[in-house]
Amino acid sequence: MPRSEGFTVLELMISVGLSLVLSSALFMCLRQVQLLAGDLEGLMDRDENLKLAPALLAQWISGAGNRRAIQAWSGISVDGMTITAQSDFDGPDGFPDGELEGSYEDIELVQGSDSLRLRSGDGSPQPFLRRISQMTVSREGDDLVSIGLTGSASLLSTETEHEELADLKFCLWNFRRNLFFEGD
Secondary structure, eight states: OOOOSSOOHHHHHHHHHHHHHHHHHHHHHHHHHHHHHHHHHHHHHHHHHHHHHHHHHHHHHTTTTOSBTTOOOOSEEEETTEEEEEOOOOOGGGSOOSOOOSTTSEEEEEEOSSEEEEEETTSOOEEEEESEEEEEEEEOSSSEEEEEEEEEEEEOSSSSOEEEEEEEEEEEEOOOSOSBOOOO
């Protein structure tokens, strides 16, 4: 009996089975690459925020206290994990007006659950640095503020999910305690 053209059912079943095995292996590899890419993105985001933090915080803390001598605000105050920075740098014609009403003249930095939050004036706290899991703040005298930040990133590509931590500690000098002395 002559053999008919085409494949037998057994040959088709074997080829479909091999295709499924190869496809599942390919998808497992792609999933691992996707997890590694997510981990890399998280680590880069954490490191970028840690690098950016000193520059942003220096902008607000180093100039805090820009005021007239007769005004009552202190410039920098530290209360636990909260930093308050007050500076009068905006008013009519670009000169200080003796009030803390302009944007970023009265700010508060607070540690959130996974980010640093910034509140300007009477507004609500908004996240501005992500993946910051811990902030420690201490005053090292009248003019120096020591800040420690711990950044975290969740790694999903490892056997067990864990947090990868990075620490950063820096000091900021408040050099404008009182630019406008008005005393006897």
